[in-house]
Amino acid sequence: MARSKQTARRPSAAAAAAAAAAAAGEKRKTDDDHASRKQQQKKQKAAVADDRAKSGGDAKSAAAAVLRELLGGLELDAFFAQYFEKKPLHVRSNGKHKLFPRGLFSKKRVLDTIQQNELAYGKDLTICKYVKAARENFDGDGDASASRAKVARLFEQGYSCQFYQPQRYVDDLFRVNAAFEAYFGSLAGASAYLTPPAAQALAPHHDDVEVFILQTEGRKKWKLYHPITELAGEHSNDLTPDQIGAPWMELTLEEGDVLYFPRGVIHQAATDDKQFSTHVTVSVYQHSAWANFLEVALPRVVRRAFDADVAFRRGLPVGYLEYMGSQFPSDAATARAFAHTLKALVGKLADNVDEHDLQLAADEAAMDFIANRLPPVDGDAGAEAMKTSPLDDGAAVRFKDRSHVRLMMAEDEAKEPYVGVYFSSQNCRTHHMGLCTCRGGDNGSDDDGSGEESGNEGSDGDGDAGSDEDEDEDDDEAVHAAMSQVPVPPRSVAFPGDLAPPLMKLYASYPAFVSADDLAGDSDSDSDGAMGDAVRAMLVRLWSEGLLEVRKQ
Template sequence: MPKKAKPARNGEEEGPVPCKQGKLEAAQAPSTLNFESPTVLFESLISPITTKTFFKEFWEQKPLLIQRDDPTVATYYQSLFRLSDLKSLCGRGLYYGRDINVCRCVGGKKKVLNKDGKVHFLQLRKDFDQKRATIQFHQPQRFKDELWRIQERLECYFGSLVGSNVYITPGGSQGLPPHYDDVEVFVLQLEGEKRWRLYRPTVPLAREYCVEAEDRIGQPVLEVTLKPGDLLYFPRGTIHQADTPPGLAHSTHLTISTYQNNSWGDFLLDTISGIVFETAKEDVELRAGVPRQLLLAETTTAETKRLSDLLRTLADRLEGTQELLSADMKKDFIMNRLPPFYIGDGAELSTPGGQLPRLDSTVRLRFQDHAILTVGPDQERSDEMREKMAYIYHSLKNRRDTHMMGNEETEAHGLRFPLSHVEALKQIWNCSVISVKDLKLPTDEEKENLVLSLWSECLIQVV
């Protein structure tokens, strides 16, 4: 998970050196993954297992082990991240805690061996060789182009943030004690071999993170040694531990994780305020005052019954609702996800597509996987009677170098329109191409202004 940055010696926090996003590593092996679409990418990642089988039998249910005896896949996995990559990356301004953790499992406990401030490769290698410590590198997709490419596609596929960590462990050593995470995890073995032991979850689909779980783990349900090219999936809540067998120089594996805070409970919390907001406009019961001194006394059976009745009213209202008002989840996802992957200087993301749109133009949506249309209360007004507005959020201007670094500030990029523009926006979102004059708006001026706004934001192009 994201780590907080350590302050520099002068008391000011230094940020990471910006990534050179346009240049692919020369040593990158030919990809064995298919990037034709997000769906096809995921299919190729878990091949030969089909997505239908995966989501029916394994997702959120039990581990999946895919062992491949394919040198091409192994070579590609090995190219994703190597121990040797750390030397050049340390020269780009990495910090202990924020970018790198150094740790070792000693007596069933996690021992953190971090220094202060910047990471220097010689010291890092010394701790690795002499103290047999594991190097945990946070969010390598900030620096490695192929991981950016993979995770950007996976974020489109899952509709959820996708983070990653690299773990490099010397032979005969273990970095972390048995623990479980609150994310769905895909393990890619990159270098050497890693022994894994998975146990039955003590908290299925865990929300909380537990550092030490060795007193409750029981017997392993899966013991396996992963080799380069192998993939292991396990659901959140699965207790696990891994070590590098003796006799090996080291082992490197990558964890790709997703679906943190992405449950039905999270979605209900996100939308319930919108349901209450809309229902209270029409239902006087929701606008009636609570009993006197309710907040000063214990809740009675009558008050609980009243609240239950109001919740049933909301449930009835929800049955006929076509569009839920999302308070934060959609916006937070778009704000914090990776920008689209590109090769070159990224001009495509910052240059409007085609000529200036006119009334007689035909347009199409660009980067559909990276833009959302949502409806919500007017965020520029704070009074109770604020009207609903249409919002477009996109990730074209997101910063790759802050992805999944929770302490970094992010901002929303997008546009705001009157609610009367929703149908016209849906036309653009749902049609492969559409004529500007066919948009469902009352005047030609409104039609032209709408497409001009989207074009200026690089969200549509004239075809």
């Protein structure tokens, strides 16, 4: 029975004092957490600055330094020659945490992250356990929203947690993933696996990515098996003991250790009966095989062969559908003749491989990477750079982070040449490895006559920057892409084709700084000063997008 208002007692003075003390303690804890996060951010920026300083400002060299650290100082040339796509490598930390920062991810951190963010089962994390050679998933009991208390109880019941893309919330993991992307030139995803004592989360399986495992808490026992398919291009379903054979390697990852193994290597892991284990798996180089590039390049090669060689334009045999198809025998004379002709044409395709077509295919392959990679780790350091204009006396410029910029030469519908400057410096960290719907109006800016936004189809480049209409259009594009599963294109600015030489010089000069006059002088005849004006307008546009670093000479 519910108590009436009359019988409900006012808290005693002691209880009120205790509540006030608890509230004060909670405030101190919140303040301490805030200060700790500030300190972590300060350390992260210092680490990034140190990496960049050691590498002379080259982001890829800074990324290489991070990878070398993870590999225990092993030179990357040696790693790629001896291990990459070949065999596993176990790097021991000996408990000194020399490979990556202590506390990179942990049980406490995942519970804190769940408490501080709106996360959902299935979308942000999966709760499961592996019992009697079968995987059992927790579906949320009708509530898709994850809670700290519920996940903590599930840990106590022997469930494990796979937390997707923790680099969205942990700055040091953001730095690690960004380094992998900068060095490999492909997307780097991550998952954190949290497993209570005497438990196993996943059945034996293999992945379609290069795997780097960072043991961040506790320890875990691993069994690795020889691949069924070497360098597998697709991930496997759960595999049974009779499919995987005897172990290739058995090892224990202690806190602070790193393990690498190639795609296709079958693996499973379990905890002992004493320690809770947390590890982070960084995965890279998915769909980065020669076959994947051929899927992009071959349509252009076939079209060039069609235009150049009449053999590709001749008609198929009349009535070929009467003997070609899965219902017909493949050893029939007509089927063998068909296959012989096709193989001969495939052999002739090599004569029609054009370097320009390969460059265009590489541009096409790069679009997904540019649109979806992480932004620069020090991406919020641009306010200081904006204080100096590229038009100031004695100003010199360079791309702020060239690894996040790509130039693409193309023609518009009227066959007029233009240069697209595609960039990932404003990408979204929150939705990394997913469809982002929060791009808003940060993609638009005033057209100064030297360039126009090419991220949206039909853009004429004369809209006002940051207007409500522009923001609505960008939001609509992102939402439509998310609903239709069509990826949002990367941000870009387009410039007339005659600005290609100064843009190429600006790109090639990195990390050196160059002046506007130097860039204008690299163009064609400029007797009336028009090219110099165009170059300066181009630099202002790039600067307004946050793509340029400016300093006084």
